Amino acid sequence: MPTRPLNSSPESEPADVFAPSREASKEITVRFNNTGAEEKAPERVNIREVARQAGVSVATVSMVLNASPRISRSTHIKVQRMIDKMGYRPNRLAQSLSGRYTQVVAVMLPPLRHAFADAYFGEILSGIADRAGKLGHKLLIEQAKPQFVKEGKHLELYERRFVDGVLCLGFNEKHSFLSDFAARRYPMILVDNRFGDNLLDYVQCDYRLGAQQAMNCLLQLGHRNIGMVYAAPESPTARDVVETYTARLVEAGISPSEKWLVDGCFTDEGGAEAARVLLTRAPEISALLCGNDKMALGAIRYLTTHGHRVPDDVSVVGFDDIQHLAYANPSLTTVHLPLYELGVLACEKLVERIRGKVEHVAEVLPTHLVLRESTGMMRTLRSES
Amino acid sequence: MPTRPLNSSPESEPADVFAPSREASKEITVRFNNTGAEEKAPERVNIREVARQAGVSVATVSMVLNASPRISRSTHIKVQRMIDKMGYRPNRLAQSLSGRYTQVVAVMLPPLRHAFADAYFGEILSGIADRAGKLGHKLLIEQAKPQFVKEGKHLELYERRFVDGVLCLGFNEKHSFLSDFAARRYPMILVDNRFGDNLLDYVQCDYRLGAQQAMNCLLQLGHRNIGMVYAAPESPTARDVVETYTARLVEAGISPSEKWLVDGCFTDEGGAEAARVLLTRAPEISALLCGNDKMALGAIRYLTTHGHRVPDDVSVVGFDDIQHLAYANPSLTTVHLPLYELGVLACEKLVERIRGKVEHVAEVLPTHLVLRESTGMMRTLRSES
DNA sequence: AGCCATTGTTAAAACAGTTTACCATTATCG
DNA sequence: CGATAATGGTAAACTGTTTTAACAATGGCT
Numbered sequence: 001m002p003t004r005p006l007n008s009s010p011e012s013e014p015a016d017v018f019a020p021s022r023e024a025s026k027e028i029t030v031r032f033n034n035t036g037a038e039e040k041a042p043e044r045v046n047i048r049e050v051a052r053q054a055g056v057s058v059a060t061v062s063m064v065l066n067a068s069p070r071i072s073r074s075t076h077i078k079v080q081r082m083i084d085k086m087g088y089r090p091n092r093l094a095q096s097l098s099g100r101y102t103q104v105v106a107v108m109l110p111p112l113r114h115a116f117a118d119a120y121f122g123e124i125l126s127g128i129a130d131r132a133g134k135l136g137h138k139l140l141i142e143q144a145k146p147q148f149v150k151e152g153k154h155l156e157l158y159e160r161r162f163v164d165g166v167l168c169l170g171f172n173e174k175h176s177f178l179s180d181f182a183a184r185r186y187p188m189i190l191v192d193n194r195f196g197d198n199l200l201d202y203v204q205c206d207y208r209l210g211a212q213q214a215m216n217c218l219l220q221l222g223h224r225n226i227g228m229v230y231a232a233p234e235s236p237t238a239r240d241v242v243e244t245y246t247a248r249l250v251e252a253g254i255s256p257s258e259k260w261l262v263d264g265c266f267t268d269e270g271g272a273e274a275a276r277v278l279l280t281r282a283p284e285i286s287a288l289l290c291g292n293d294k295m296a297l298g299a300i301r302y303l304t305t306h307g308h309r310v311p312d313d314v315s316v317v318g319f320d321d322i323q324h325l326a327y328a329n330p331s332l333t334t335v336h337l338p339l340y341e342l343g344v345l346a347c348e349k350l351v352e353r354i355r356g357k358v359e360h361v362a363e364v365l366p367t368h369l370v371l372r373e374s375t376g377m378m379r380t381l382r383s384e385s
Numbered sequence: 386m387p388t389r390p391l392n393s394s395p396e397s398e399p400a401d402v403f404a405p406s407r408e409a410s411k412e413i414t415v416r417f418n419n420t421g422a423e424e425k426a427p428e429r430v431n432i433r434e435v436a437r438q439a440g441v442s443v444a445t446v447s448m449v450l451n452a453s454p455r456i457s458r459s460t461h462i463k464v465q466r467m468i469d470k471m472g473y474r475p476n477r478l479a480q481s482l483s484g485r486y487t488q489v490v491a492v493m494l495p496p497l498r499h500a501f502a503d504a505y506f507g508e509i510l511s512g513i514a515d516r517a518g519k520l521g522h523k524l525l526i527e528q529a530k531p532q533f534v535k536e537g538k539h540l541e542l543y544e545r546r547f548v549d550g551v552l553c554l555g556f557n558e559k560h561s562f563l564s565d566f567a568a569r570r571y572p573m574i575l576v577d578n579r580f581g582d583n584l585l586d587y588v589q590c591d592y593r594l595g596a597q598q599a600m601n602c603l604l605q606l607g608h609r610n611i612g613m614v615y616a617a618p619e620s621p622t623a624r625d626v627v628e629t630y631t632a633r634l635v636e637a638g639i640s641p642s643e644k645w646l647v648d649g650c651f652t653d654e655g656g657a658e659a660a661r662v663l664l665t666r667a668p669e670i671s672a673l674l675c676g677n678d679k680m681a682l683g684a685i686r687y688l689t690t691h692g693h694r695v696p697d698d699v700s701v702v703g704f705d706d707i708q709h710l711a712y713a714n715p716s717l718t719t720v721h722l723p724l725y726e727l728g729v730l731a732c733e734k735l736v737e738r739i740r741g742k743v744e745h746v747a748e749v750l751p752t753h754l755v756l757r758e759s760t761g762m763m764r765t766l767r768s769e770s
Numbered sequence: 771a772g773c774c775a776t777t778g779t780t781a782a783a784a785c786a787g788t789t790t791a792c793c794a795t796t797a798t799c800g
Numbered sequence: 801c802g803a804t805a806a807t808g809g810t811a812a813a814c815t816g817t818t819t820t821a822a823c824a825a826t827g828g829c830t
Contacts, residue, residue: 294709443780455778476817
């Protein structure tokens with residue numbers, strides 16, 4: 001999608017955004033404060049004040065703010081000028097209280113220790129944040145700690161009118177509290193996952209397609225004994241990958257073995273350990289498909305430090321295409337998930353759902369393979385050629 | 386709401402000239418509702434409803450909610466019971482509108498492409514989020530894109546009453562808009578940085594101490610020709626490190642050379658490139674101090690792939706101690722920054738500042754060295770022993 | 771008994787907007 | 801020319817809470 005500069009330098013903006021006149025008045029304000037009179041220093045102006053100064057009713061100012069067609073051009077200009085002159089900014093608490101929407105959406109993260117420092121979540125969040133900004137929505141972040149859910153705070157988010165809707169990242173069918181949202185018809189979208197029964201709204205990457213792309217690559221390179229480091233079997237999308245992996249093996253006339261499958265817990269260390277287990281109990285393996293890049297990296301680290309060259313002895317394919325891994329050594333061949341775009345889509349669809357423009361959300365985004373250095377032809381084929 | 390009946394009672398009562406009881410006419414409404422249909426499932430209950438059912442005034446319910454000591458024990462229990470029974474949740478838009486605080490704080494991130502996926506920001510954010518939760522505050526995230534600042538949206542955050550205060554991560558003196566907050570006395574705390582004039586509130590790690598710990602380590606291992614990969618010279622804390630590095634060299638009787646200093650831009654690739662430049666133009670270097678872990682990692686990657694063993698030929702020390710790097714090969718000796726704790730402290734202090742409990746915030750947290758495998762005795766010393 | 775505190779409760783006035791029903795003007799048309 | 805429609809604007813009701821001033825009902829003390 002948008003290809004932004006890697007180092008977008010913020011100093012491109014002018015040094016002083018505001019007119020010096022405003023700065024001057026500020027100084028006066030501060031002095032006034034210091035003499036100890038009243039702390040009404042920032043002098044909040046409200047809609048009534050604007051209406052009086054513009055010589056119109058409060059309703060008229062409100063309609064100007066909301067660009068109502070019932071206001072004539074001349075009145076609109078007159079009022080808008082006064083708004084600018086007085087520096088009036090509508091109080092959005094009052095707006096939301098009397099209106100229908102809060103214009104805030106929440107992002108819920110799972111209770112992992114490093115949820116905020118995660119490359120996978122981060123990429124999705126970037127997309128969400130960008131689109132939310134464009135749609136005039138603010139973003140609230142919450143981590144769904146057990147305590148949080150137990151106290152029903154996830155429902156309070158709506159019921160106390162903190163937000164209009166919620167995006168849930170990194171949850172799976174084990175997190176039954178997610179059904180609470182649907183039961184009350186509160187707008188919620190599951191991001192990059194779905195529930196088995198498809199009763200919950202979701203947007204996700206096409207993990208089946210991704211797994212096929214990865215398997216095609218390995219099979220075409222001549223690999224037949226392909227191991228898989230999976231994770232989170234309780235997640236439908238993760239199961240998609242395993243199922244596709246198995247199906248492709250069968251299609252290629254290879255009978256998949258239980259010995260070729262190990263859980264790597266989505267972590268770096270888990271990936272390393274999984275590689276150890278796999279190559280110990282199934283030395284015939286010449287390629288590994290990993291459920292995410294972190295596990296792939298861990299696997300490569302284990303392999304290279306234990307006498308297996310990558311890709312000469314063992315090929316490795318990852319999943320995610322997280323940043324800064326193009327520089328790894330060897331650089332990782334991986335299935336690119338359009339996570340930024342998924343975040344954008346999730347936010348877009350959530351707002352549509354909030355506005356009642358759609359009833360149900362179920363969207364899938366295609367993946368593609370990024371061929372780098374961690375994959376190669378199978379050993380025997382290479383020596384033959 | 387769009388379909389708001391102006392006249393809340395369905396049956397048109399004669400204008401109740403004598404009855405000042407809006408409450409009375411509402412009772413009819415409610416009875417009507419209750420005996421009528423049940424289709425309006427979520428049926429929002431408000432404080433008036435609770436008051437009527439409990440047979441007390443709205444003020445009393447409000448005081449029960451806020452645990453006012455002016456309410457008798459018996460009344461408190463009676464009202465609380467009704468609140469629970471009806472599942473009443475106070476509308477926080479109304480609470481904030483009438484009250485002094487929104488109970489929301491914003492976190493501002495710099496306009497970097499991967500700001501949300503960053504291990505450094507993520508660790509601080511974890512601390513902020515945990516403490517905010519404990520203090521009953523919600524978290525809003527914003528990325529300070531140039532456009533955002535240019536339109537004055539950072540001030541709107543307060544002026545339209547989105548938040549009570551702001552925490553700014555990853556900014557430096559070049560970002561002059563930060564002074565806007567202080568000029569208006571809006572609560573804002575700079576996290577892990579400060580402005581030269583110290584007019585802005587801040588909390589930070591003790592970078593001078595950290596740099597000393599790192600230099601002590603290298604000097605004690607016998608290194609004398611120590612290079613430095615720095616970054617962001619416009620940031621006071623980053624300058625602290627460079628200054629301390631230079632000072633310690635001088636103290637040890639070593640004259641620092643300009644050739645030993647290279648900017649690595651805080652990135653992995655920058656670190657690799659910096660290492661290349663340093664070892665090309667100053668082959669005498671036997672140790673590197675890096676301004677963060679990412680650059681250290683990049684440097685190690687360059688070194689190990691270009692005939693320099695780490696730590697046998699060159700020792701490397703990082704800064705940050707970001708997670709999952711303990712597993713790198715060789716694992717990284719680094720200065721641990723208490724980023725989680727810094728986040729907690731920042732949030733704590735911001736809320737104190739909002740509440741008016743403190744006037745100015747300036748806190749510094751100590752660092753400590755984590756000795757791992759990327760450092761070793763200097764070559765010549767080793768061979769002597 | 772009369773007076774002053776103390777205690778617990780309440781009516782009403784904020785807070786700052788949006789929306790609706792209604793009311794003047796003009797404009798259109800048979 | 802008068803009835804009807806369209807246009808532009810407004811008063812007041814409404815969103816759901818906190819807070820303050822006032823008030824009744826006790827209790828303690830001369």
